[in-house]
Amino acid sequence: MQVTMTVNGTEVTRDVEPRILLVHYLRESLGLTGTHWGCDTSNCGTCVVLVDGEPVKSCTQLAAMTAGHEVTTVEGMADGATLDPVQQGFMEEHGLQCGFCTPGMMLTARALLDRNPDPAEDEIREAISGQICRCTGYATIVRSVQWAAAHPAAEGTTASEVPA
Amino acid sequence: MQVPAPFDYVRATSVANALELLERHGPEARVIAGGHSLLPMMKLRLARPDWIIDINDVAELHALTEEPDELRVGALTRHAELLDSDVVGRLFPIIHDAERVIADPVVRNRGTIGGSLGQADPAEDLTTVCDVLHARIVIASPGGERVVDMADFHRGPYETACEQHELITEIRFPVRPRAGSAYEKVERRVGDWAVAAAGAALWMAEDGTVADATIGLTALGLEGPAVEAAAVLIGERPSEDLFAEAADLAAAASSPIEDQRGPVDYKRHLAAELTRRVLGRALDRAAHPAVA
Structure with missing residues (x-):
């Protein structure tokens, strides 16, 4: 079936089977491999993307169900060459170790800050409680989100300065 | 990679349309809303519908x-x-x-x-x-x-x-007047299913006695409310002893099974303890309702 949705501001259409999950639509049909695919059981949250601005586990939603909606993946976070303050915060505060949970964590943080620009630490911890960091690096993830909250209009690092 | 078996997908536009689609597609059609129970079951082939009727637009x-x-x-x-x-x-x-x-x-x-x-x-x-x-x-x-x-x-x-x-x-x-209610769950970690949980509601009479009460248990092998436990509260003035008596009756009505979440004795202990706590909190809330 034809599935059309808006991904990172661009309308895309692909012909997929109804059983294809959103995570695989993003990774395989669109080649957006920044969305990671982890446990397959709705537990780990590494596949979190934003659908209409809300965090959703993309392994537990059909691509077909997402047709007509707006999806934001990690590839859509930066504004051109300027990183989102959340991305900048993860750089400043060492919010990632292996990086596997990072896209999902950053998108959940973005949604939290859009709703609540100055969250308390326990509100940050609650927001990311459905996502697992296999490096157990939660302390620095929380500090990264706090950095972003404190620098809402951060003079972001340009993408070319980000170490490869 | 876990992916459901093949099926056909259709979106319902209204309740009437969803009912038509259910009728048209027969016994192997399933309705999907959030999908967080159905899709995991489909991945594991515990469910294998021919048709998925998406009601999220209704x-x-x-x-x-x-x-x-x-x-x-x-x-x-x-x-x-x-x-x-x-x-x-x-x-x-x-x-x-x-x-x-x-x-x-x-x-x-x-x-x-x-x-x-x-x-x-x-x-x-x-x-x-x-x-x-x-x-x-x-x-x-x-x-x-x-x-x-x-x-x-x-x-x-x-x-x-x-x-x-x-x-x-x-x-x-x-909605009934002078009501208070509470729920408490013990889980192994955030987001897990309950080891055990209890809920209670109290409706107070004007003279401060309990006009009506219900107690419910989750994951404790009891279908429906703990009727006998709630019955001892009705017409009585609330007290710690009264709530303890109801809590013990709720635990007696439970029939938990031993599994990876704990042994029977532990779960029955939770049934009593959680019931006692939610009754106390429900009473507190009936006495001090949240400001509108």
């Missing part, structure tokens, strides 16, 4: 209406929306208690109240909450709609009164 299922004598909650209302609703928290604090510990915030963005009740998992929290609050469930059929009590709706694990060709459309919570 706006008439997505309303929260405060009437003078009841709160009407559309079946498609997400867990996160219940938790965000001030009206829900003011009238039925037990719903907020439960929603805070249902899965995790991301799952709560998708899962729905109608889906939770329809799935009827034995460790599902909202079934207990609805038992405790005497909720009534509206079920739409091709011939019209009917309203059923929880006692008639919930038939046991994974089984409800909603037939294959029908749709749960609304949950109605009666």
Whole structure:
């Protein structure tokens, strides 16, 4: 079936089977491999993307169900060459170790800050409680989100300065 | 990679359209809302529908209406929306208690109240909450709609009164004066199913005695409310001893099974302890209602 949705501001259409999950639509049909695919059981949250601005586990939603909606993946976070303050915060505060949970964590943080620009630490911890960091690096993830909250209009690092 | 077996997909545009689609596509059609029970079951081939009928666009299922004598909650209302609703928290604090510990915030963005009740998992929290609050469930059929009590709706694990060709459309919570309610769950880690949980509601008389009470248990092998435990409260003046007596009766009515979440003795201990706590908190809330 034809599935059309808006991904990172661009309308895309692909012909997929109804059983294809959103995570695989993003990774395989669109080649957006920044969305990671982890446990397959709705537990780990590494596949979190934003659908209409809300965090959703993309392994537990059909691509077909997402047709007509707006999806934001990690590839859509930066504004051109300027990183989102959340991305900048993860750089400043060492919010990632292996990086596997990072896209999902950053998108959940973005949604939290859009709703609540100055969250308390326990509100940050609650927001990311459905996502697992296999490096157990939660302390620095929380500090990264706090950095972003404190620098809402951060003079972001340009993408070319980000170490490869 | 876990992917469901092949099926055909169609979106319903209204309740009437969903009912037509259910009839047209027969016994192997399944309705999807949040999908957080059905899709995992489909990945594991515990469910293998031929047709998926997506009701997420059906706006008439997505309303929260405060009437003078009841709160009407559309079946498609997400867990996160219940938790965000001030009206829900003011009238039925037990719903907020439960929603805070249902899965995790991301799952709560998708899962729905109608889906939770329809799935009827034995460790599902909202079934207990609805038992405790005497909720009534509206079920739409091709011939019209009917309203059923929880006692008639919930038939046991994974089984409800909603037939294959029908749709749960609304949950109605009666509003009564001098009410307090609470829910508490013990889980192994955030987002897990309950080891055990208890919920209670108290409706006080003007003279400070208990006019009515219900107690419900989750994941403790009891279908429906703990009737005998609640009965000892009615007409009595609340006290710690009275709540302890009711809590012991609730534990006696439970029949937990030993599993990876704990042995029988531990779970029965939780049944008593959690019941005692929620009765205390329900009383507190009846005495000090949240400001509108």
